[in-house]
Amino acid sequence: MELLEKVVEIAREAGERLLKTYSAEARPKSRADMYAFGRRIEGGTSEYLETALRELRPEAGWVGDEMEGSDLPEGEWWATDGIEGGVNHVHGLPEWSVNITLIRDNVPVLTVVRMPVPDLTYTAVQGEGAFLDGVRLRVSEKQSLDAAVVTASQAPGNPEANRRFGDAVAALMGVSLLVRNTIPTTFPLLAVASGQYDVFWQYEPDLPGVAAGSLLVSEAGGTVTDLRGQPWRPGSPDVLIAAPGLHEAARAVLDGVAS
Known part of the structure; x- marks a missing residue:
């Protein structure tokens, strides 16, 4: 649980950095403007996440873009998104987040999804349940x-x-x-x-x-x-x-x- 708490802190800090660049009034004027702004904000956050998570768990690897389409080698790997929903962020929409997941032997075992807007934190640890701000989550009971x-x-x-x-x-x-x-x-x-x-x-x-x-x-x-x-x-x-x-x-x- 100590690891989860530390990852939550890292995700919160990354979210606060992104929040400083966010405006509900943002409206990019072109595709070029959108991508330039998105690359700029994601790059800084991704760099912070990699530094912080490598310090937290030095033995874990880091999943780069070139590794996303194949099995990961055995051991622990961090799979992150410095700003999931960057297109939404640059258009002034609230659906964006910081994602951090620890994968062990190709199985996700810990995750934090931090949404600075509207201040929500989703967490899960393998075998311990899924939660939104401490409240347990349950999937649908539908049968049809x-x-x-x-x-x-x-x-x-x-x-x-x-x-x-x-x-x-x-x-x-x-x-x-x-x-x-x-x-x-x-x-x-x-x-x-x-x-x-x-x-x-x-x-x-x-x-x-x-x-x-x-x-x-x-x-x-x-x-x-x-x-x-x-x-x-x-x-x-x-x-x-x-x-x-x-x-x-x-x-x-x-x-x-x-x-």
Whole structure:
């Protein structure tokens, strides 16, 4: 628990640094302005996180961008996002966070998601439950897809990836209550862990977002696999995270979508 408390402190400090650059009135005038500002604020925060976390646990490795699409070597690794939801931050929206997850032998074991706006901290430790500001989280108890709010986090990709995602949305819209696509990855998973959403899937998963969200959901009672029903791990080509009463039904629908 001492480790978790220290990681929370680091996440809070990183969030405070980002809060100084945040304005609800921000409206970038161009794509270039948006990316320039985003790179500037994320770079400073990521540098702070790497320094602080390496000092906290020197034996743990650091997951760089080039490592996100494959299995990690054995041992402990920090997977972080200096500003998850940077596009939201630069547009004056509140859905942005600092994500810190400790992965051990390709399994997330500790995570902190800090949202400076509106002052929320999500935490989970393997085997100890998931919490929002100390209040335990529970996933949905729904048993039927026709009552399910299904969500994804899929950025535009190549034409074939876009087609596959569109086919999956169409298939799920035919059997569920509602389908949403939300960027970035972390926020729909926070809602699944809280029981507000019921199902989440993603092709080509974003590692920092899924690592954090998958631990929160699993510790809140949810089910986390890839689309073949195998345990999700870094390097998996896709992910399905859902309330246990809906997971298999959602997987059956997605399994029918041509890859």
